[in-house]
Structures are given as C-alpha cells and as structure tokens.
Amino acid sequence: MSKSIQIFDTTLRDGTQGEKVSFSAEDKLRIAKRLDEFGIDYIEGGWPGSNPKDMAFFDKAKNHNFSHSKIVAFGSTCRAGNQPEEDPNLKALIAAETPAVSLFGKSWLLHVHEALKITPEENLELISGSIEFLKKNGKEVIYDAEHFFDGYKDNREYALKTLRAAELSGADVIVLCDTNGGTLTHEITKIVEDVSNSIDAAIGIHSHNDCELGVANAVAAIEAGAVHVQGTINGYGERCGNANLCSVIPNLQLKLGYSCIPEEQMKHLSTLSKYVSELANLIPDNKQPYVGRSAFAHKGGVHVSAVMKNEQTYEHVKPELIGNSRRVLLSELSGKSNISYKSDELGFDFDKTSKEGAEIIKELKKLENEGYQFEAAEASFELLVKQKTSKKPDFFHLEGFRVIMERNAKGESRAEATIKVRVNDQVELCAAEGNGPVNALDAALRKALCEFYPEISTVTLQDYKVRVLNGDDGTGAKVRVLIDSAQDGSSWGTVGVSENIIDASWKALSEGIIYFLMNKKSKPKHKTTIEFPLERSTA
Structure with missing residues (x-):
C-alpha cells in the first residue's frame, strides 16, 4: 500500500x-x-x-x-x-x-x-x-x-x-x-x-x-x-x-x-x-510542467514522427493522466508527420505522399518565412489546408473596405470603417464606427454579414495581439496580428501578417469569422430587399 x-x-x-x-x-x-x-x-x-x-x-x-x-x-x-x-x-x-x-x-x-x-x-x-x-x-x-x-x-x-x-x-x-x-x-x-x-x-x-x-x-x-x-x-x-x-x-x-x-x-x-x-485573472503559463498548454506540444518533425509511433519516445507521462492533451505545432520545422497528425486531429484525411501534402508543407514554410505563426492560430492552419485540398468553404467575398481615423484639437478620436461584401449574388455595403480602426472594421464586417449569417452576433473577440517582426524598419515594419475568437465556451485563433496593421488585422478577423461559419455549417439567408416607389409630386 x-x-x-x-x-x-x-x-x-x-x-x-x-x-x-x-x-x-x-x-x-x-x-x-x-x-x-x-x-x-x-x-x-x-x-x-x-x-x-x-x-x-x-x-x-x-x-x-x-x-x-x-x-x-x-x-x-x-x-x-x-x-x-x-x-x-x-x-x-x-x-x-x-x-x-x-x-x-x-x-x-x-x-x-x-x-x-x-x-x-x-x-x-x-x-x-x-x-x-x-x-x-x-x-x-x-x-x-x-x-x-x-x-x-x-x-x-x-x-x-x-x-x-x-x-x-x-x-x-x-x-x-x-x-x-x-x-x-x-x-x-x-x-x-x-x-x-x-x-x-x-x-x-x-x-x-x-x-x-x-x-x-x-x-x-x-x-x-x-x-x-x-x-x-x-x-x-x-x-x-x-x-x-x-x-x-x-x-x-x-x-x-x-x-x-x-x-x-x-x-x-x-x-x-x-x-x-x-x-485570479492571470494568463495561464503555457510552459508550466504537466498542466501547461505546451507541456505536451511537439514541433520538430522528427519528434512528431516518433510520437505518432510511440508517445513514450518524447513524453515522460501520458498527458491524459493529468487532463492535458498532446499538441502538434506547425512551423518551418514541421515535416509531413506534423501535417498528418494535425489533419487527423481536424478530421480530414491526409496522405503524406500526396501532391497536396507536399504543397501544404511548401506553403506553410513560405508563410512562416514571411512572418506567419500557426502555433497559436490553428484555425488559420485548418483554413490553409482546406484551401489546398479544395475544401475551403466560400461564405463571402470582399469587394473592398475603407477605414478613416480622425482626431480633433481636443484630443478626441473616432474611427469609421466602410465595407462592401458579396454573398452569392447579393452585395452588402455597411459602415460602422469604433474606438479604433480595427474595432470599426470588425463592427462593419459583422454588420454586413449578420444580414446573411445572424449567428455571427454570438462571436466575441477574446484577445488581440500585435507583434512587430522587424523592428529595424521602424513604423514601416511588418507586423503579425493574432486574434482569439470565442463562442459558447469554445475558442479559436487566427493570424494575419502585413506591413499594414489594418490589413493584417483584416486577415485575422475575416478568417476568424470564416472558421466559425465553417464549423457551424452555416448557410446564407436570402436577404429580402423592400423597395419603396418614389412619390410623385403634385406641385
């Protein structure tokens, strides 16, 4: 005993x-x-x-x-x-x-x-x-x-x-x-x-x-x-x-x-x-042994290949024993084993020897070289894979957007975004204000799409992070935007990279919405347009 x-x-x-x-x-x-x-x-x-x-x-x-x-x-x-x-x-x-x-x-x-x-x-x-x-x-x-x-x-x-x-x-x-x-x-x-x-x-x-x-x-x-x-x-x-x-x-x-x-x-x-x-309102430490999100995370392709054959090769205990789970990270170090494991986890078949597999790995490494990071943006990775395997759903097309930022002499500021999206054969043009350009763009996108996908109103933005990737370029540096979205207890991460912080934010914001709609298996509602005839003047 x-x-x-x-x-x-x-x-x-x-x-x-x-x-x-x-x-x-x-x-x-x-x-x-x-x-x-x-x-x-x-x-x-x-x-x-x-x-x-x-x-x-x-x-x-x-x-x-x-x-x-x-x-x-x-x-x-x-x-x-x-x-x-x-x-x-x-x-x-x-x-x-x-x-x-x-x-x-x-x-x-x-x-x-x-x-x-x-x-x-x-x-x-x-x-x-x-x-x-x-x-x-x-x-x-x-x-x-x-x-x-x-x-x-x-x-x-x-x-x-x-x-x-x-x-x-x-x-x-x-x-x-x-x-x-x-x-x-x-x-x-x-x-x-x-x-x-x-x-x-x-x-x-x-x-x-x-x-x-x-x-x-x-x-x-x-x-x-x-x-x-x-x-x-x-x-x-x-x-x-x-x-x-x-x-x-x-x-x-x-x-x-x-x-x-x-x-x-x-x-x-x-x-x-x-x-x-x-x-305690404190961010969990991902590197904490046993219970941290990274405690059983594998990044190197050799490690992942071995773990898929026998988890004891790179894990000192089974993560399930303490209620944790194994994670496979995706980066420039990834090999076909990483992509295969991740694809299985996301629920679609992946052939390591297929042409699509080679294209995914090539695209992944190219994007990471540009500054993308998929370790904290697995929703963006899933969309990438589905795009390469012709399984990415088509919920809306961006026709264009414009963001205006104003500041008056009193130090007061306002932001306004106007966006035009196409859903099937219908075009929606919407404007919204926000406390900043990204907030205004997010509000305008939701306003436009809620006409077709009302369930978007239940999605909340949980976290927004900006990372400067090449500080030597000063204010012209490339930035990476990571966004965590949440709905009904589940959350997902998306990423965007650009020299323009608004453009990077758009990529992360839009992919967050697409991922949500994809997992909800949403279908667009047909918008009913009521036209009012002009009254004739009697003058």
Whole structure:
C-alpha cells in the first residue's frame, strides 16, 4: 500500500501574496470548493486577524459542507507580553471556527533578536503557550516553523529547540519552512533527515521558489521523511512563488508512488490549474510542467514522427493522466508527420505522399518565412489546408473596405470603417464606427454579414495581439496580428501578417469569422430587399 502524503494548499493565503494575485471572498469560496472536490486535505483560507476579507471568507465557509478538505485559519504565535487567552490574533483564530489552524513561530535567532526583540527563552514560551491554548480549544494545530532552514544553518541546537517546544505542546504537524527560498536541495535532504531523527512528530515541508527549487525541495523533503507538503496551485506566491502543487502532486503520485489525492481526480489537475488562473485573472503559463498548454506540444518533425509511433519516445507521462492533451505545432520545422497528425486531429484525411501534402508543407514554410505563426492560430492552419485540398468553404467575398481615423484639437478620436461584401449574388455595403480602426472594421464586417449569417452576433473577440517582426524598419515594419475568437465556451485563433496593421488585422478577423461559419455549417439567408416607389409630386 502506498504511503499517504497530506496535501496542504495555501493558494488562498500565501498565494495571494504574489504580485497581481487577488481573490474576493466569493472567489476564495469557489476555489475552496474546487480544491475540496479535487481531494486536497487542507485549505488555508487566510489570516482572520489581518483583514476583513479573510474573515468574510471564513464566515462563508462555515455555511458550506466540505466533503474532504479541512479549512485552515492562519496566524502567528501570541505577541510578547500577552497571555494567549487575551491575545487578539489567537482569539481571531478561534473565532474563525475552522477545524484546524496553522500557526507560525520563529526558528531563527536573527528574527528572535531583531524582529521580536525578546530572549530565546521567551520565544520558546510563546510557541508553547500559543499551541497549548489552541489545543485546549479543540483545534488541530499545524505549526509552521518560519525560516527554519536559515535558523538551522545559523544555530542548529536552538532551531531544534523550537521544534521540540512545539512537539511537547501538542502540535499535530511541524512544518519546516524555507521562507526565503534560498536552501538548496541537498541541504533540504540532510536537514529533514536530521529533524526526523530528532523529533517524533509528523514533519511537513513549506518551500519557496526563489532558487527555482520549490518543487524539487518539496519532493526531496518527502523522500527524506516528511509526510505533509504545502504549496499553491500554479505556484502563486510572494516574490518568485511557492512550490507548485500542480507539479508536486503528479511528481509524488505518478513518479514516486505516494498517495496524495484520490486517483480518479488526477485527470482534473489541468482543469483546476486553469480554473484558478481564470479567477485570479492571470494568463495561464503555457510552459508550466504537466498542466501547461505546451507541456505536451511537439514541433520538430522528427519528434512528431516518433510520437505518432510511440508517445513514450518524447513524453515522460501520458498527458491524459493529468487532463492535458498532446499538441502538434506547425512551423518551418514541421515535416509531413506534423501535417498528418494535425489533419487527423481536424478530421480530414491526409496522405503524406500526396501532391497536396507536399504543397501544404511548401506553403506553410513560405508563410512562416514571411512572418506567419500557426502555433497559436490553428484555425488559420485548418483554413490553409482546406484551401489546398479544395475544401475551403466560400461564405463571402470582399469587394473592398475603407477605414478613416480622425482626431480633433481636443484630443478626441473616432474611427469609421466602410465595407462592401458579396454573398452569392447579393452585395452588402455597411459602415460602422469604433474606438479604433480595427474595432470599426470588425463592427462593419459583422454588420454586413449578420444580414446573411445572424449567428455571427454570438462571436466575441477574446484577445488581440500585435507583434512587430522587424523592428529595424521602424513604423514601416511588418507586423503579425493574432486574434482569439470565442463562442459558447469554445475558442479559436487566427493570424494575419502585413506591413499594414489594418490589413493584417483584416486577415485575422475575416478568417476568424470564416472558421466559425465553417464549423457551424452555416448557410446564407436570402436577404429580402423592400423597395419603396418614389412619390410623385403634385406641385
């Protein structure tokens, strides 16, 4: 039977100390519910003694029945000179009404002398008295030995004394914190092994990523005897972040055979990662191991050819195990295997030896040389393939467009676009205004086509990016425009390249609409034109 490891999530507390990370009390509750469903053992919700928002979360959490997770309130040992039962921080921990609390105390004499300005003995009393008070009030106590590794390296004997004080006072778990994130992995292993031989209490690890070793240090600590690991979803946290649970959990469970979460929940890891980043309003990191969009993306033709024969050739685990998926990228490095894989994924046959296959690869490399990039614009690639195989649908023809940009002396600006399109034998001429030329062009195109394809009104522009390709040419440089469009939960990317940003935007905008209509299998509605006869003058 595999050894069980307690997973302690601090996304809602330590994670929110990261730059640009902020959650409302309602966001925190939503995330806590997802963590509970995923099988996280402990969810640290915040510091109730520090701000009203965290207290609001604990009030909301009281009314929810968590099926697996224990909600945890965070705080410090009582202040020097206070009795535990009168200390405002400890009283706030009790008021949060959580089954468990995480309590941090000082392990490093530097902090005892400089931050607390008390004696080493007084610090030990603060640790003991605070834990004893919380235990008397029925709390499960997870003691966070703050700055433990720095304290250990400075004065091993005193650092261990703080742990023994916590153990003798009844702490359920003693967590060794690499608060500054500066400890190397071999040091973690050596110190955790020493601690394991020095105390009997369960040991945990809390590592930060300042040396980019947060995950490695967490795994090393478990291998050295720890049974409890703390971290955050996506590695959010102060400075360089915390140990990323999206990597820690699969490393421990899939690679080392530990039991961290229910086995059937592992396939939801990628979705959980994206869910948290969505509520944090942060762009997901494509390069994040296991759950990132690029984690199982293959670009080189040799790699793709091998993966198509046996995925183990270039993948360390099956992407489906963590709810991710394999992707084949298309670029100047692509070979016939890339095109073949992608074509199968898009649902049409492709013969690697065919004339069309050679033409697609030739055109792809030509376009990429001109500045096109299809890795983030797979909808444009699909249209390219269908064009070369005579399967590209014909929804409309552009007769022409004109974009006008005006700015007055007051600094106010307006943009207007006029567009003429032909659908079958009918011509539509429309004009629209926008807050910029691209916005006006997008509005005019939609206005013209909605006469024939009303469903276009449901498509939204999700993202718009412009990249200068050759900066030496200054304002005359070629640009690449990438557009993400979305409708009803699905999204697709298109690309356009030109020295003219409006022209590049048109290419990406129009292909986004064509791709949508193609997948909706739309047919144009016949526009009814009502003609009003001119009234004769009676004068």
